[in-house]
Amino acid sequence: MGLILNILIYLYLSAGVWSIQNPWLPCQFTDEHVFTNNEGHTETRLIHREAMLQFGQKEDAPVNPNAITLLITGSKLDLRRYVEGVEEEQLECELRRYSTEGIYVRWPVMGALEYNRWFLCTLRHSRGLFTVTGFLRHPSDQPPPGEQDYRKWPPIPDREVLTTTVAMVIKTKTPSVKAGLMSQQKLHCQFDVDHKGANITVEWHWQHRGERNKLFSYTSRTGHTQGSGVGLKALATGDATYTLPLSKMSSEGTYICSVSVNPLFGSVDINLHIEEPPRVSLNVGPTFSLQEGQEQKVVCEANSYYPLDVEIVWYEQDPAASGQRVGAPLPKVLDNILLSSHKHNQDRTYSLSAFFYLKASLRQSGKQFTCSVSHHSLKVPIKKSFILNVEEPGSWMFNIVLGLIVILLVILFVMLRYLHSVRKRAVEKKPY
Secondary structure (H helix, E strand, O other): OHHHHHHHHHHHHOOOEOOOOOOEEEEEEEEEEEEEOOOOOEEEEEEEEEEEEEEOOOOOOOOOOOOEEEEEOOOOOOHHHHHOOOEHHHEEEEEEEEOOOOOOOOOOOOOOOOEEEEEEEEEEEOOOOOEEEEEEEEEEOOOOOOOOHHHOOOOOOOOOEEEEEEEEEEEEOOOEEEEOOOOOEEEOOEEEEOOOOOOOEEEEEEEEOOEEEEEEEEEOOOOOEEEOOOOHHHHOOOEOOEEEOOOOHHHOEEEEEEEEEOOEEEEEEEEEEEOEOOEEEEOOOOEEEEEOOOEEEEEEEEEEEEOOOEEEEEEEEOHHHHOOOOOOOOOEEOOOOEEOOOEEOOOOOEEEEEEEEEEOOHHHOOOEEEEEEEEOOOOOOEEEEEEEEEEOHHHHHHHHHHHHHHHHHHHHHHHHHHHHHHHHHHHHHOOO
């Protein structure tokens, strides 16, 4: 009977959506062993252990008795609310211990014990749609050993059940943002605490290549605010979303939203990437005429793009074939393409051109030449085309001669009108 029950539990765990009807989630518990090496330096060895995040009541039996279980019991905060409707296979769950660096504070909720041991639970969407960090409080009547608890973690047996509550949550729905130049972006950050009247400090920082700047700070105890970009009314509801000024190249970097309630400090990182699509142009019109044997430099230019990597491909095909979805011959990729060096523009964007020398032949007349530009900022390549019209030398000369005749006739017509007007004026001035 026990074997059948374990099989049913395993199948249920693998079934799909993580919801109230399925209140558990497999996690990786990254444990830490802190020790002093032979040279007297402190080292930390990470140990990956199997664990379960389980929601329920005190004394509930663990869903997986062979793993470490963090049993989350009821509190004001429900961690499941922040990931509603997400399938289990789309969630990445990580558990860690959390050190208060020797700061011991009695957590001000009803029935709280004098001491607490803390754990961090981080839930990430596999496609980068959000990151949620929850602080799990494991109350105890025994003080942690030593002043620096992270140096003397109490051991956790493999099948231990730790009863916890969610004390604080911080979430972002924009862990990675792609922005074009001169666009306005909102960097999402929200938080919540399991009791009212908490002394909360909210800060935003920007860092990039070793540089770090404070953008905004707020302390609820004093109401003091420094910087801008976060609405104070929204802060009262736990919304610390930062509105970024019009983005430029210097906006790129990591934005850090941090929330602290003594002795807890949580943060989420938001990576902002600037992506500016190229502007593509050709040095010839949609229809381009050449005489057979004549040579022309044809240039495709990609301007003002960022980041650096761009791909430009020239190919030739029949115009009729380009509109066919089935059975159309593949376009012929041109292999005589030359690339210019990358041009660094004043706004820190880049430009590049790909060109070739087209020597016209009659067999190419009516062919379509296409320049295709691919870049990180584009979902599909940008394509610019022209159709080549090749004329025989005779017809070319005929057109030139015909053009000259027309020009001469026009000149003759203008001269005759001029002579006629001169003669008319002379007759009118002649005395009788």
